[in-house]
Amino acid sequence: MKALSRIYNTLIFLFLYAPIAVLILFSFNDSKSRVVWNGFSLKWYEQLFGNELIMESLKVTLLVAVLSALIATVIGTMAAVGIHGMNRKLKKVFLTVNNIPVNNPEIVTGVSLMLLFVGAISFMNHTFGTHFKMGFGTLLIAHITFNIPYVILQVMPKLRQMDEHLYEAALDLGCHPVSAFFKVILPEISSGVFTGLLMAFTLSLDDFVISLCTAGSGAQTLSVTIYSMIRRRVTPEVNAVSTLLFGSVLILLILVNVMQIYSENKLKKEQRRAGVR
Amino acid sequence: MEKKPIINLKDISLSFDGEKVLEGLNLSICDGEFVTLLGPSGCGKTTTLRIIGGFLTPDSGDVFFGANRVNDLPPYKRPVNTIFQRYALFPHLNVYDNVAFGMRVQKKKKAEIAKTVERMLEMVNLKGFEKRTVSTLSGGQQQRVAIARALANDPKVLLLDEPLAALDLKLRKDMQNELKNMQKSLGITFIYVTHDQEEALSMSDTVVVMDGGEIQQIGSPLDIYNEPVNAFVADFIGESNILDGVMLSDYKVKFFGRVFDCLDAGFEKDEPVDVVIRPEDINIVPAGNGLTGTVTSVTFKGVHYETIVDFYGFKWLIQTTEYHPVGEVIGIVLDPDDIHIMHKSRYSGMFGDYSSYSEEFDEMNDPTIDLVDDEADAAGEAD
Amino acid sequence: MMKARGAAAPFAVWMAIFTVIPLGVVVYYAFTNADGAFTFENILSIREYAGSLLRSFWIGLLSTFICLLLAYPLAFSISRSKGRVQQTMVMLIMMPMWMNFLLRTYAWQSLLENNGFINQFLGWFGIPPIQMINTTGAVILGMVYNFLPFMILPLYSVMVKIDKSVIEAAQDLGSNTMQVFSRVILPLSVPGIISGITMVFIPIISTFAITQILGGSLINMIGDNIEMKFFGTAPDYNVGSALALLLMVMLLISMGIMNHFDKNGEEVGA
Numbered sequence: 001m002k003a004l005s006r007i008y009n010t011l012i013f014l015f016l017y018a019p020i021a022v023l024i025l026f027s028f029n030d031s032k033s034r035v036v037w038n039g040f041s042l043k044w045y046e047q048l049f050g051n052e053l054i055m056e057s058l059k060v061t062l063l064v065a066v067l068s069a070l071i072a073t074v075i076g077t078m079a080a081v082g083i084h085g086m087n088r089k090l091k092k093v094f095l096t097v098n099n100i101p102v103n104n105p106e107i108v109t110g111v112s113l114m115l116l117f118v119g120a121i122s123f124m125n126h127t128f129g130t131h132f133k134m135g136f137g138t139l140l141i142a143h144i145t146f147n148i149p150y151v152i153l154q155v156m157p158k159l160r161q162m163d164e165h166l167y168e169a170a171l172d173l174g175c176h177p178v179s180a181f182f183k184v185i186l187p188e189i190s191s192g193v194f195t196g197l198l199m200a201f202t203l204s205l206d207d208f209v210i211s212l213c214t215a216g217s218g219a220q221t222l223s224v225t226i227y228s229m230i231r232r233r234v235t236p237e238v239n240a241v242s243t244l245l246f247g248s249v250l251i252l253l254i255l256v257n258v259m260q261i262y263s264e265n266k267l268k269k270e271q272r273r274a275g276v277r
Numbered sequence: 278m279e280k281k282p283i284i285n286l287k288d289i290s291l292s293f294d295g296e297k298v299l300e301g302l303n304l305s306i307c308d309g310e311f312v313t314l315l316g317p318s319g320c321g322k323t324t325t326l327r328i329i330g331g332f333l334t335p336d337s338g339d340v341f342f343g344a345n346r347v348n349d350l351p352p353y354k355r356p357v358n359t360i361f362q363r364y365a366l367f368p369h370l371n372v373y374d375n376v377a378f379g380m381r382v383q384k385k386k387k388a389e390i391a392k393t394v395e396r397m398l399e400m401v402n403l404k405g406f407e408k409r410t411v412s413t414l415s416g417g418q419q420q421r422v423a424i425a426r427a428l429a430n431d432p433k434v435l436l437l438d439e440p441l442a443a444l445d446l447k448l449r450k451d452m453q454n455e456l457k458n459m460q461k462s463l464g465i466t467f468i469y470v471t472h473d474q475e476e477a478l479s480m481s482d483t484v485v486v487m488d489g490g491e492i493q494q495i496g497s498p499l500d501i502y503n504e505p506v507n508a509f510v511a512d513f514i515g516e517s518n519i520l521d522g523v524m525l526s527d528y529k530v531k532f533f534g535r536v537f538d539c540l541d542a543g544f545e546k547d548e549p550v551d552v553v554i555r556p557e558d559i560n561i562v563p564a565g566n567g568l569t570g571t572v573t574s575v576t577f578k579g580v581h582y583e584t585i586v587d588f589y590g591f592k593w594l595i596q597t598t599e600y601h602p603v604g605e606v607i608g609i610v611l612d613p614d615d616i617h618i619m620h621k622s623r624y625s626g627m628f629g630d631y632s633s634y635s636e637e638f639d640e641m642n643d644p645t646i647d648l649v650d651d652e653a654d655a656a657g658e659a660d
Numbered sequence: 661m662m663k664a665r666g667a668a669a670p671f672a673v674w675m676a677i678f679t680v681i682p683l684g685v686v687v688y689y690a691f692t693n694a695d696g697a698f699t700f701e702n703i704l705s706i707r708e709y710a711g712s713l714l715r716s717f718w719i720g721l722l723s724t725f726i727c728l729l730l731a732y733p734l735a736f737s738i739s740r741s742k743g744r745v746q747q748t749m750v751m752l753i754m755m756p757m758w759m760n761f762l763l764r765t766y767a768w769q770s771l772l773e774n775n776g777f778i779n780q781f782l783g784w785f786g787i788p789p790i791q792m793i794n795t796t797g798a799v800i801l802g803m804v805y806n807f808l809p810f811m812i813l814p815l816y817s818v819m820v821k822i823d824k825s826v827i828e829a830a831q832d833l834g835s836n837t838m839q840v841f842s843r844v845i846l847p848l849s850v851p852g853i854i855s856g857i858t859m860v861f862i863p864i865i866s867t868f869a870i871t872q873i874l875g876g877s878l879i880n881m882i883g884d885n886i887e888m889k890f891f892g893t894a895p896d897y898n899v900g901s902a903l904a905l906l907l908m909v910m911l912l913i914s915m916g917i918m919n920h921f922d923k924n925g926e927e928v929g930a
Contacts, residue, residue, distance in 0.1 A: 005737040009749075012576045016756050016808065022777060026770070036780075075670050082668025094668060097675050100683075103596035103911060105866030107886050108904045112682035114890065115689060115897065145678045148671065157929030166331055171352040173379035173430060177664070178354075187369040202633035206760055208869065213890070223762055230766050230873060234889050242763040249758040253751070267412065 010120060020246065027060065027239035045239040051237060057225040061205060064221065068143035069200035075144070076151025076200075077193050080179070083152070084159040101146045102153075110213030113142050117214060135218020142214040143204045151196035158192030159185075198256070202249070283308045283466060284329060289338035291324060298324050299490045302338070306434070306468060307483075311460050313469045315477040316487035317513070322470045323438055325487075329468065330436050331355045342346065353382075357434040358427035360443055364419045366411045372398070373407040379430040395593070397425035417448050432468045441476065453480050468567075474514045478502065486510050496643050505617050511553045512628035518559075518593045519629025522552040522618070532619055533568060533589060537611060541618040551619045553629075556596040556617035557581075564608040572605045585631050590632040683908070689901035702902035709885055709903065715719070716881040719796065722866040723803035727811040727860055728853065735815035735852070735862035736845070739822070743783030750816070757809050765802050765873045772798055772874065800869040807863065811856040819845070858918045862911050882907060 027045070031038035048054060083094045101109055114134075121132045166188065170180035186193070208223035215224065222241070229238055291299040299321045306329075307311055314322035328340060331352035340347050347355065358379070366375050367464050376397055377487040380390045401421035411419065420440060427435060437456075441449045457480045460467045471477055477484050478498040486493045486501060486509075494506045505511035508519050522532035527542035534554050544550060570588035581596045586607065601607055624648045633639055640646045694698045730862060738749045760896075771777045772792040779789040792798055822845065830844045868883035882903060889900030 005733065008733055009737055012730065012808075013752060015805070016753070019764060019771060019805070020756060022771060023763065023767040038733070075674060078667040079671030082665050082671070086665055086668075087664040090665075094672070098671075099676075100679050103862075103915065105862055105883070105907050105911065107866050107868065107883050108686070108907055111890055111900065111904050112437070112686045113678065113888065115685045115901070116678070116682040119685060141678060145603045145674070148674065149745060152671075163363065163365055165361040165363065166367060168352070169361060169365040169367070170378070171332075172357075174328065174353045174354060174382040179382070181664075182339070184367055187367075189679065202758060206762075208762055223760060226760065226762050226766075227869065230769075232757065238766065239765070242760060242767075245763075246759050250755065253755070253758065255707075257751070267410075270410060274409065 001196055023239050024243045024246065026236055027243040029236055030259075032235055044236045045244075047235075048237050048240045048244075051226055053220075054222070054237070056243065057220045057222045060139075060219050061222040064136070064140055064143050064219075065201050065204035068140055068147050068204050069197050072144045072147035072200045073151050073193060073197045076148045076196060077155050077189070079148070080152045080155035080159055080189075081185070084156065098149045100149075102149045106209035107213075109146065110142070110210040113138075113145070113210070114213040117141075117216075132215025133218055134214065136215075139211060139215040139219050139221070142210050143207065144208060146207070147203060148202035150199045151193075154196035154199060155189055155192040158189040162188045205245075205249075280442055282306060282470075283343060285339075285341040286325070286328070286337045287341070289325070289328060289332065289335045289340070291321075291328070291335050297490055299328075299335070302492060304491070304492065304495075305487065306466060308433075308466055309464050311457065311469065311480060311482045312485060313471060313477040313481040313483070314485050314487060315471060315513075316493075317472055317476060319489075320487040321490040322472075322485075322487050326359075326436050326438055326468060326470050329434075330357055330359050330366070350371050356432055357436055358432040359432050359436040360420075360423050360427055360438065360440045362439045364423040364440075366419055366422055366426070368411050369531045370411070371407065371596055372403065372409050372414075375411065376426045379428060383430075393423075393429050397429045400428070401425045413442045415454070416443055420444065421454070424456075432465065434468060435460075437467060437469045439471050441471075449476075454516070456480065477532045478514070486513065486526075488513075504617060505553060505619060506552075507622040508551050508624035508626075508628045511551070511617075511619065512624075516556050516596070517629055518554045518556065518631070519625075520552045520591060521555075521625075522550050524548045524550050524618060525588070530616065535568070538613040539615055539616040539618060540613050541616075544618065544620070549621055551621055551625050551629075553617040553619060554593075554611065554615055555617075556583075556594040558612075559593070559595045559597070560610045560612075561595065561597055561599060561601065562608045562610050567608050567610050569606060569608045572601050572603050572607060575601065575603060594631045672831050686901045686904050686908075689897050690905040693898055702898045703905075705899050706902055708904060709882070711880060712880050712885055715879070716865040716883075718761050719800060719803070719881065720861055723800050723807070723864050724811075724857055724861045726800070726804050727808055728856065729857065731808060731811040731815055732849075732853075735812050735819055736849075738812075739819035746820075750813075753809050753812050753816075762869060762873070763805055764806060765870050768798070768802055768805060769793065769873055772801075793874065794878060796875070796879055798874040799871050799879050802874040803867070806867075806870065807860045808861045810863075814855035814859060815849065815852040818855070819849055824847050854918050858914055862907075862914055865910075866907055 026033075026037070027184070028037055028040050028042065030041035071142070079094075079098075083091055083098075086094065116135055117138045121134065124130050124132055162185070166184050167180055170184040171177065175183060206223070207221070208227060211221040212224050215221065222245075224239065228236060282305040284304075286302055286304040289299050289304075290297070291303040302325065304322070304325070314325055316322045324333060328335055331347070331350060331354075334348060360645070367378065369547070373394055375622075376394045377390050380393060385393075394407070398406065401424055403418065403421050403425065406414075406418070406422075411422070414422065423440070440456075441452050444452060453476060456467070456469075467481065469477075478501075481498055482494065484501045485495050486499055488509050494501060494510045496504075501510065502514055505514060506518075511517040511519055520532050522530045524544040524547065525531050525536065526546060527544075528539055530537055530539050530541075530550065530552060568584040568588055570593065572584055573587050573592065574585040577584045578596075581598050582600055584595045584597060584601055586593045586595055586609075595609070607642075690702050691698055691700070693701060729832055734753075738746055738753075758902060769776075773779070774791065774793065776793070778792065783789065810877050826848070827844060830840045835843060865881060866883045866886075868881065868887045869882055871879050871881050886900055886903045886907070889896050889903065
C-alpha cells in the first residue's frame with residue numbers, strides 16, 4: 001500500500017512539474033523552437049532584457065505589486081483590528097463583504113471595476129474637464145481591492161489566537177490605546193501581517209484577468225504582455241521570463257522558510273536550556 | 278484600628294447581552310486590606326474587579342477612588358494594576374522588558390528603571406532571570422514576573438484575577454503564603470478574586486461572598502465561616518448541613534420535633550429559619566439518646582471519614598475520625614455552639630442535603646437540561 | 661477586549677466604493693439598454709448562449725470531478741506523512757501556484773501541439789501524431805492542471821485534522837482498512853470535499869484564458885463570452901453585464917449549497 005501511494009504521489013508531482021520543467025528547459029534553447037532542442041544558449045535572456053515592452057511591463061508589475069501590497073496591508077490590518085472587536089452581527093456583515101472579492105469570479109470583479117472606472121472617468125472628464133483615463137491609477141486601485149481581503153484573512157486568526165488580556169495589560173500599565181496597539185498587539189500579529197503582505201504581493205504579481213480589465217491602454221502588467229505574446233506566435237523569450245519569475249519566487253519562498261526554521265530552532269534551543277521543553 | 282475606605286462602589290449595575298451580571302452592588306474597600314471577592318462562576322466577581330480596573334463601565338452606579346468619581350477614567354490613568362489570570366506577559370519581550378514596561382511608558386529614567394526592576398525581581402525571587410524569554414518560564418515563574426511587573430509601578434491597589442488557578446496544588450499553597458506576606462510587607466491594598474473558598478479563608482482580611490451579581494455577605498474569614506447569613510454562604514464555605522427549623526424564642530430552636538439550645542437571638546417568635554450544623558461539629562454517640570439515624574455511606578478521606586447518615590429522610594454529612602460502617606444506627610449529640618441559625622432566604626431548600634454533592638450531578642441525568650451551553654456561557658463571558 | 665471599530669472605517673469606505681458599487685453598476689447595465697432605458701432584453705438574450713452555458717457546465721463538472729479523484733489520495737497520503745515530509749510536500753504542491761498561470765497553461769501548449777513534445781515522443785515509437793491541442797480534452801487537462809492544488813489543499817487541511825485516535829478507535833472496534841476509509845475517513849473529509857469543489861468549480865467555468873490558449877477559437881465557455889462582450893470586436897456592455905450577473909447568481913447558489921452542508925458539518929464537530 002505504501003509503495004502504491006509513493007508511486008501515485010510521484011506521478012502527480014511529475015504531472016504538476018513536467019510542464020514547468022519543459023518551460024524552463026526550453027528557455028535555454030538555442031533556436032526559436034519550443035519543442036525541438038537545438039543546444040544550450042542564453043540568447044533569449046539577453047533579448048529579454050532588450051525587449052522594451054517586457055521591461056516596461058515588468059516595472060509596472062513590480063511597482064503595482066509593492067504599492068498595492070503595502071497599502072492593502074495597512075488598510076487590511078486596521079480593518080482586522082476593527083472587525084475583531086465588533087459584535088457578532090456587525091462582524092458577520094463586514095466579513096461577508098470582505099469575502100466578495102475572494103469568491104467572485106475574477107472576470108466579474110474585473111468587469112465591474114472597469115465599468116465603474118469608465119463611468120467615473122467619463123463623468124469627471126465631462127463635468128470637470130479633466131483628462132483622466134484608465135492606467136496605472138485604476139490598475140493600482142483594482143489590485144488594492146483584491147488584496148485587502150487576503151490580508152484580513154491572514155491577520156484575523158492571529159488576533160483571535162492572541163491572548164486578549166495582553167492589550168488590557170498594556171493599558172493597565174499605563175499605555176494609551178494607540179501606543180498599546182503598536183507596542184503589544186502588532187508584535188503579536190506581525191507574522192500574520194507579514195504573510196498577508198507576502199500573499200498580496202504574490203497575488204498582485206500573478207494577476208491577469210483583473211489587470212486586463214482595469215489597466216486600459218495606460219499601463220500593462222507582465223501577465224497582460226505575456227498573454228498578448230502567447231496569442232501571437234511566441235519566441236522563447238516568454239520561457240525566459242517565466243524561468244526568471246519562477247526562480248525568484250522560489251528563492252523568496254526558500255528564504256522565508258529558512259528564516260522560519262531558524263527562528264523556531266533558536267526558540268527551541270532556549271526552551272531546552274531553560275528546562276521547559 | 279480605623280481603616281479608611283479608598284475605593285467605593287455605589288449601586289453598580291451591569292448587563293451583558295441582555296443578561297444582568299451585577300445588580301445594585303455596594304462595596305467599600307479599605308486601605309491596606311487584603312480583600313477577597315469569593316463566589317462561583319458567573320457570580321460577578323471578576324466583573325466587579327474589571328470595573329475597578331477600568332476595563333468595564335457600569336451601566337449605572339458610581340465608582341469612587343477616594344473622593345473622585347472615576348467611571349470614565351480609562352485603565353491607563355488609574356492608580357491600580359492588575360494581575361491577570363493567565364498572566365498576560367508580553368511574549369515578544371524578555372523578563373526585564375516586561376517588568377520595565379510600565380515605567381518605560383511613564384518615561385522614567387534608565388537608571389531608576391534598572392534599580393526598580395532589580396528590586397522587584399529580588400522580591401519575587403527571580404534574580405538572574407532578566408534576559409529570559411517568557412516562553413521559557415514555568416507557570417509559577419510567569420506568575421511572579423506578572424507580580425513584579427504590576428508592583429514595579431507602585432500601585433496603591435493591586436487587583437488579582439484568580440492568579441493561582443493555573444498552578445499545581447502544592448505550589449498554589451506556597452504562593453498563597455507568599456502573596457499574603459507580600460501584601461503585609463508592602464502595606465498596599467490587594468483585591469483578590471477566587472472561587473476557591475479555602476484560598477479566600479486563608480489569605481484574606483475581609484471576604485466578600487457573591488452570587489448572582491449580588492453580595493451575599495461581607496466579613497472576616499472567621500465570621501463568614503462561623504456565622505453565615507444564608508444557606509448559600511453556609512454551603513459555599515465549607516460543608517454544611519442545613520435544615521428547616523423554627524425559632525421558638527431567643528436561644529431556643531426546634532427541628533426534627535425537638536427543642537435545642539443555641540447561641541443565636543434576635544429572631545421573631547416562631548420565625549421559620551435555616552439551621553446550619555457543620556459536619557465536623559457533630560458528635561456521634563451510641564443510638565438511643567437524642568437524634569438517631571442510619572449510616573448510608575462511608576468514604577475514607579485521609580483526614581477523616583465522610584459519613585453520610587440518613588436522619589428521618591434527610592441526609593447529613595458527618596466528618597469524623599471514627600469509623601462507623603454502613604447500616605449502623607447511630608445517635609448524635611449537638612452542643613449549643615454547634616448550631617447556627619440563619620434567616621430564610623431564596624436559597625433555602627437549595628442546599629444542605631447530601632444526597633449528592635453538586636447541582637451538576639443532579640442535572641447530568643436530565644435530558645431537558647443543556648449543560649454544554651451553560652459551560653460555554655460560564656467560560657466565555659466574564660463573570 | 662479592544663474595541664476599535666473606527667479602525668475598520670477606511671476598509672468600509674474602500675469596499676463600498678470599489679466592491680459594492682461596481683457590482684451595482686453591473687446590475688444596472690444588465691437591466692438597461694444602450695440608451696439607458698430599463699429592459700429585460702439582455703437577460704433574455706442569455707438564451708443565445710445556452711450552448712456555451714451547457715458546455716461550461718459539463719466541462720466544469722468533469723474537470724472538478726477529475727480534480728477531486730486525483731487530489732483525494734494525494735491529500736490523504738500527505739496528511740498521514742511525518743512532519744518535515746509533510747511540510748515539504750505541501751510546499752511542493754503550492755509552488756506551481758506561485759508560477760504565473762498563463763505560463764503554466766502555455767507550457768501545456770508546447771507539450772500538446774501537433775509537433776509538440778508528446779507527439780514527438782510518440783513519434784519515436786512510430787505512432788502518428790494525435791490531435792490534442794484545440795480540443796475539449798486539452799481544455800479539461802488545462803483546467804485540472806491549474807486547479808489541482810486548489811483541490812488538494814482544502815482536502816488536506818481537513819484530513820490533517822482527523823484525529824489519529826478516531827481511526828484507531830475504528831480499528832479497535834473491528835474495522836478493516838476499507839471500512840475505516842468508507843465509514844470514518846470519507847465522512848469526516850466531506851467538509852474538505854465541499855470546500856475543494858467550491859474553490860474549483862466556479863473559477864473553472866469562469867476562466868477564459870485556458871480555453872483560448874488550449875482550446876483555440878472553437879471552444880467557448882461563459883468566461884470567453886463575457887470577455888468578448890467587453891473586449892472583443894463588437895462590445896456590448898449590457899449583454900456582457902447580464903452574463904456576468906448570471907455568473908454571480910450561479911456563485912451565490914453554489915455558496916448557498918456549500919453553506920447548507922457546512923452547517924451540518926459544523927454541528928457534527930468537524
